[in-house]
Amino acid sequence: NSPAPLPERAIYGFALFLGSWFGFILYLIWAYIPETWLFSLGLTYWPQKYWAVALPVYLLVAVGIGYILLFGINMMSTAPLDSTHTITDNFAKKQQQKKFQEEAIPALRDIPISEVNRMFFLPEK
Amino acid sequence: MAEERRFRSASGVPITLRRRQHSASCRELAVRGPRLQLRSLSAATSAVWLAAYGLFALSENSMVLSAAIFITLIGLIIYLHFVKIDQESLLVIGSLGIQVTSSYASGKESTIFIEMGQVKDVVINEAIHMQKVIYYLCILLQDPEDPQGVSEVVPLFQSSKPRLDCLIEVYKSCQEILEQRKTVPQSN
Numbered sequence: 229n230s231p232a233p234l235p236e237r238a239i240y241g242f243a244l245f246l247g248s249w250f251g252f253i254l255y256l257i258w259a260y261i262p263e264t265w266l267f268s269l270g271l272t273y274w275p276q277k278y279w280a281v282a283l284p285v286y287l288l289v290a291v292g293i294g295y296i297l298l299f300g301i302n303m304m305s306t307a308p309l310d311s312t313h314t315i316t317d318n319f320a321k322k323q324q325q326k327k328f329q330e331e332a333i334p335a336l337r338d339i340p341i342s343e344v345n346r347m348f349f350l351p352e353k
Numbered sequence: 354m355a356e357e358r359r360f361r362s363a364s365g366v367p368i369t370l371r372r373r374q375h376s377a378s379c380r381e382l383a384v385r386g387p388r389l390q391l392r393s394l395s396a397a398t399s400a401v402w403l404a405a406y407g408l409f410a411l412s413e414n415s416m417v418l419s420a421a422i423f424i425t426l427i428g429l430i431i432y433l434h435f436v437k438i439d440q441e442s443l444l445v446i447g448s449l450g451i452q453v454t455s456s457y458a459s460g461k462e463s464t465i466f467i468e469m470g471q472v473k474d475v476v477i478n479e480a481i482h483m484q485k486v487i488y489y490l491c492i493l494l495q496d497p498e499d500p501q502g503v504s505e506v507v508p509l510f511q512s513s514k515p516r517l518d519c520l521i522e523v524y525k526s527c528q529e530i531l532e533q534r535k536t537v538p539q540s541n
Contacts, residue, residue: 306481309489309508314480316503340501342474342493349477349521350528 255280315341360519362386363487368513370522378447378530382523385440386513389433389458401425434459438512443523447530451492453509465507469534471495473503475527477520488517490524
């Protein structure tokens with residue numbers, strides 16, 4: 229899964245480039261060319277030109293609301309101060325204690341908060 | 354034997370911690386916040402009354418003025434009775450339990466008592482609150498089925514929110530009493 233350039237990626241990129249230019253030119257034609265000219269060419273079944281202005285506005289307002297919405301969702305999913313999720317979680321409750329071996333690095337584990345507090349705040353005599 | 358020290362809360366307002374030792378296994382720790390200031394009270398009242406006078410000037414309806422006076426009075430009473438906490442205190446009795454009292458500005462006091470059998474430990478925890486990370490003291494309650502587990506967390510000093518230096522003092526005082534539990538076996 230390296231990010232190196234590959235022939236397939238070059239082809240996808242170029243197809244996307246052409247597609248997005250085509251889509252943009254189509255959007256400009258639809259928005260600017262008067263309806264009568266399009267009818268005379270035989271292209272009658274297009275959406276109302278109202279949407280050529282409405283859709284970009286909808287998109288920008290959605291992006292603006294998305295900022296506020298994301299901030300709100302973050303605040304809602306933060307654990308409140310009285311929940312046990314600030315102390316421990318399912319993985320820590322089910323962790324297994326490995327036996328202590330001499331000359332070996334101790335296994336990684338979740339240290340209970342009482343021990344951490346004693347180490348930090350009670351001075352060792 | 355009483356002792357009083359000045360600290361700051363998480364938002365910067367000055368608070369005082371009062372420590373009293375009633376006996377070898379009984380301690381009382383009280384955190385007192387600032388009283389309601391006259392200048393903030395008059396600022397809020399003048400703001401509401403100026404807004405009401407502006408509305409009255411626009412609408413020529415005199416009910417706006419009496420409504421403003423009513424709202425100010427009722428609002429002040431509700432604030433003093435339900436919102437403004439003057440003092441939060443913690444009474445730790447070694448063999449009995451822990452009592453947490455909040456005294457409101459109107460004189461109302463609300464207390465919670467937790468018996469010592471349910472208390473697992475008193476720790477300083479850090480958590481995200483609004484857009485900050487704060488330290489707060491909390492009582493961990495024991496899970497009856499699982500002796501290692503924590504069933505509930507009771508946060509203390511919620512309205513005065515002292516900073517870490519004050520919390521360390523309270524933590525050390527509480528731990529001195531809680532340690533006696535291990536040396537003296539409980540008769541349950």
